Amino acid sequence: MQERKKSKEWMEGAITYFYLLFYIAISSGQIFFNKWVLSSKDINFPYPVALTLLHMVFSSIVCFLITKVFKVMKVEEGMTSEIYLTSVVPIGAMFAMTLWLGNSAYLYISVAFAQMLKAIMPVAVFLLGAAAGLEELSGRMFVIMSIISIGVVVASIGEVTISWVGVVYQMGGVIAEALRLIFIEIFLKKKGVRLNLISMMYYVSPCSALCLFVPWIFLEKPKMDSSGSWNFPPLTLFLNCMCTFILNLSVFLVISRTSALTARVTGVVRDWVVVLLSAAIFADTKLTFINIIGYGIAIAGVVAYNNHKLKPVSHSVNSQAGGTNSNSQEKDPGVQIPLSTKASS
Numbered sequence: 001m002q003e004r005k006k007s008k009e010w011m012e013g014a015i016t017y018f019y020l021l022f023y024i025a026i027s028s029g030q031i032f033f034n035k036w037v038l039s040s041k042d043i044n045f046p047y048p049v050a051l052t053l054l055h056m057v058f059s060s061i062v063c064f065l066i067t068k069v070f071k072v073m074k075v076e077e078g079m080t081s082e083i084y085l086t087s088v089v090p091i092g093a094m095f096a097m098t099l100w101l102g103n104s105a106y107l108y109i110s111v112a113f114a115q116m117l118k119a120i121m122p123v124a125v126f127l128l129g130a131a132a133g134l135e136e137l138s139g140r141m142f143v144i145m146s147i148i149s150i151g152v153v154v155a156s157i158g159e160v161t162i163s164w165v166g167v168v169y170q171m172g173g174v175i176a177e178a179l180r181l182i183f184i185e186i187f188l189k190k191k192g193v194r195l196n197l198i199s200m201m202y203y204v205s206p207c208s209a210l211c212l213f214v215p216w217i218f219l220e221k222p223k224m225d226s227s228g229s230w231n232f233p234p235l236t237l238f239l240n241c242m243c244t245f246i247l248n249l250s251v252f253l254v255i256s257r258t259s260a261l262t263a264r265v266t267g268v269v270r271d272w273v274v275v276l277l278s279a280a281i282f283a284d285t286k287l288t289f290i291n292i293i294g295y296g297i298a299i300a301g302v303v304a305y306n307n308h309k310l311k312p313v314s315h316s317v318n319s320q321a322g323g324t325n326s327n328s329q330e331k332d333p334g335v336q337i338p339l340s341t342k343a344s345s
Contacts, residue, residue: 019257023250024270030243031115031274032281035106037232037240045232047224048103049216051240052096056209058241059248063202076199084203087187092207094180100212101173108166110285111278115271116155117170119298122305123148124178132182134189144304151298158290197252265306268299 038046045051067075079088105114123145129135156162188194195203224230254266275295279287 023254026247027270028274030247047220049220052099053212055244056205059205073198088203090183092204093211094176096208096211097176101169105166105170108163112275112285115274116295120152148301151294154294158288
C-alpha cells in the first residue's frame with residue numbers, strides 16, 4: 001500500500017515537471033519561431049501586425065469549434081454586453097497592442113535584448129496599478145522597483161548594437177501588457193466574473209483580431225500589396241498559429257496543475273533559457289558581460305517582486321489546502337485565467 005502511494009506521488013510529480021518543461025519549451029520555441037518568421041529570408045514576411053492578426057483569427061476559429069461545433073468545452077456564463085464592452089474590449093485591445101508591438105520589436109532588436117527589456121514589466125504593472133488604486137506604495141516595493149530598473153538600464157548600456165526604434169516598440173508592448181493585466185485584475189475584482197482559458201480566449205480573441213485588422217489595413221496591407229516577394233507557406237503558417245494556441249493552453253495547464261507562483265517562477269527560468277539560447281542561435285545576438293550582470297540584477301528584482309506579490313496568495317491557498325488535503329498544498333485550481341500570455345509575442 002505504501003509502495004503504491006509512493007508510486008502515485010512519483011507519477012504525479014513527474015507529470016507536473018513534464019508540464020513545466022513543456023511550458024518552457026513551447027514558450028521559448030514560439031518566441032524563436034516568430035523571430036524566424038519575421039526576419040527569415042526564406043519566408044520574408046516582415047509583417048508583425050499581419051502575423052499577430054493571423055494568430056488571433058486562428059484562436060477565434062479554434063475556440064468556436066471547441067465550444068460551439070464539437071462542444072468539447074462549454075463557454076462559461078456570466079458575460080453581459082456591459083461587461084464585454086467595459087472589460088473584454090479593453091483587455092482584447094491591449095492584448096492586440098502587446099503582441100503587435102512585441103513582434104514589431106523583433107525586426108529591430110535581438111530576442112535576448114527584447115527579453116531583457118521585458119524584465120521592466122513589474123515596474124510598469126506596479127506604477128499603473130498604483131495609479132488605478134490597485135497597488136499600495138511601500139518602501140519595500142520602491143526598493144524592488146529600483147533594483148529592476150537599475151538592472152534593465154545596466155543591461156541596455158551593455159547592448160552592443162542598440163536600436164532605439166526597437167526599444168520604443170518593446171517598451172510600448174510592455175506598457176500595453178501592463179495595462180492588460182490591470183484590466184484583468186479590475187475584471188476579476190470589480191466585475192466578479194471568472195472564466196477558464198478557453199472561455200477567455202473565446203471572448204478576447206475576436207476582439208483582438210478586430211483591433212488588429214484596422215492597423216493592418218492602413219499600415220501593412222499596402223506594403224504587402226506592393227511587395228510581391230513575401231512568402232508564408234501554408235504549413236508553416238498553420239504550425240506557427242497552432243504553437244501560439246498551444247502555448248496559451250500550456251499556461252493554463254501549469255497554473256491549474258501547480259500554482260500562480262510556480263507559473264511565474266517558471267516564466268523567469270524561461271526568460272533565462274531564451275536569452276542564452278538566442279545568443280547561440282541568432283547572429284544578431286551578442287551578449288556582453290554587462291548584459292548578463294544587468295539582466296541578473298533585473299531578474300533578482302523580478303523574483304523579489306513575484307515573492308512579495310504572491311506570498312499572500314500562496315499562504316491563502318496553502319491554508320485552504322491544509323484543511324482539506326495536505327498532499328495538494330500547491331495546487332490552485334481556482335485560478336481560471338492566464339496570468340500572462342506575453343510569450344506568444
